[in-house]
Amino acid sequence: MIFSWNNTLRCLALVGLLLGVKPLHAEYLKIELRVYGLDCELCARGVAASVQRLPGVKSVDVSLKKGLLEIVLVRGNTFKMSDLRKRIRENGFRAMEANVTALGNFNGSSRFEVVGSGESYNVARPDTKGPGPVELTFDIK
């Protein structure tokens, strides 16, 4: 085997490229969840505080007038929508429809799997080029 500066540089460039790419985890990025039953400031505070403690949650905003929770998540989280709905139910309220932004892969034509979460949804497939995860915003009824 002959030592070659060219091959060495190519190997180093490949390693650098691989190290520079972050691995993909469960990637819910942002959730707007409609919640029924929130009527007072303390209700909102209780829900916000308990949702804030779910893993991966960066911030929670509550609008009593709209009955809406806006949740921003950190990258690489292990967040699950089922955990969020359970947490809302434990607070005595009812989680309804949601608008979700997430990274995921399409399994088939319309099954969108959120990376790493094990949760998938029926979503119309957008026109995307090539394989790999896509960032998508969609509604959950």
Added chain:
Amino acid sequence: MWHQILLSPRGESKILRLRWRAVRVVVSLVCLIATPAWADGHSPAFAFSTAILGKGDASFETELMWRSGTVMFGPRVSYGISQNFQISVSSPFHINHGEHPTGRFTAMMPGNPEFEALLGWRFYHASTGIGTRNEATLYAGGSALTQHTPRVDGPALERQPGMYVAFAAGRVARSYDIWAGAGYQRYGEWNRNNPVNSHQSNTLLGSFAAGWRPSFLNKDYPKPDLRFFWETTGEHVGLAWRDRTPGFGGGGGHGHLVPPTPLPSQNGIIYLRNSGGKAVFSGPSFLCTYRSVAVQGGVLFAVMDQPNGRQPQYREELRVVVGVSYYFLGRRK
């Protein structure tokens, strides 16, 4: 001379009694101000409402209650076992004794100095829209009297165990609340072999409350949240009684010159003066919550007050409650 001034007929030092009363008032005020307390996040001050704590949430409440000469201080701790089960423990005590029909002070606070533990089961719960929900709760629990309440017509009644069952239902929304409920408190006996048995008044209590949050106060989270209520309570307080034992009749106890009252008796017991009646009270209250603190207060005026016919000197005109609360929310992992 000073000796005569400072000593009461019973030989107690007036200065010491005044000091003791001042100490009790100061301690109560300090507790009320310094101790964060709970005042039911969505509930009226006097009337029934449903359990509210989420799973793992807790609250601490203190209330200062006043009615016709009786001043009570009531601390309470509550914990949400799950979203539908809540346990509350309260232990109100007298700051100043009074003579009155000793019914419950509020739906959730005993009127006697006692230790009470209540389990609340929110058996119905429906969130019907943005900011609205309907719910109903059953409460059941037990209590034990902790202080002897002196009576002018004889020795204090014995400390006794009690039980309390109640029902509350309501609808809450961003602009209004409606609450209704009823409860029954019954006292028993620790020792049936006691030579001088006595019995506290049982109470049947019902309430209706309407809450209103004016549109100019309908602010979004996290602004302070203020709402007003109009509350009406109705109660039937039973007669207290004690055994017809010489020296423990309907009057004349403690050396006071209270004439014996003609009281009905049966099975060797005597019903006591100033121990029961029917009454309807109505009045305004408010609830303000901000961050994890709630401040609550209310005044009820007597709409109908029918003592049991043996209380000529007694009329209860109004009841006042002031409370401060603190919530421990969202602490669970």
